[in-house]
Amino acid sequence: MKYSFNVEDAGQIFVGAFALAVPVSFSEEAWHLGETLPTSNLLMLLSLSILFLSLYTYxxxxxxxxxxxxxxFIFRIVIAYLMTAFVVxxxxxxxxxLPFIDSPWTAIKxxxxxxxxxxxxxxVVDSFDKE
Structure with missing residues (x-):
């Protein structure tokens, strides 16, 4: 069973995040949601992300x-989300x-x-190499 976190795991997380970040990032709808989504909905989306990451990891x-x-377990969830956010x-x-200078809140959203x-x-890609 795999309990540690190593460079291979980090690489898998980066690749998996990149695989889905690229097509969604090219979507004008995603850019628009980042501009218009209310904070409460954004928090729900963030919570769902963490919840599904937790369930799948568990x-x-x-x-x-x-x-x-x-x-x-908690470290793996947090690091996977932060690495994903970095890739995005x-x-x-x-x-x-990513208008961090002009509109940082939009960039974060x-x-x-x-x-x-x-x-x-x-x-999902990180889980492929279970021992």
Whole structure:
């Protein structure tokens, strides 16, 4: 069973996040949602992202065995989401759709909107190499 987090895991998370961040980041609808989504809906979206990451990690990566590895379990969820957000930010920056200087709140909202599907891609690819 895989309980540690290493460079291979980080690479898998980056690849999985990139695989879903790219097509969604090219969507004008995602950019528009990042501009118009109310904060309450944005928080619900962020919560759903974390919830689904947690459920998938619990059942697939840890196979429900987290009793003695709670810190590693939580760390894996947090790091997967943060790495995903970083990948999404890089893709949006490359597309000139990350207005951190002019409109930082819009930039953050776009990252959160696109990170939802991208984070699922990240954690699914990360789970492929169970030991």
């Amino acid at each position: 059942h697939s990566v840890f196979q429900t065995n987290v009793k003695h590895r709670r810190f590693v 930010a890089l893709v949006l920056l490359c597309l000139n759709k 776009r990252i959160i909107v696109i990170s939802m599907p991208a984070s699922m891609g990240a954690i």
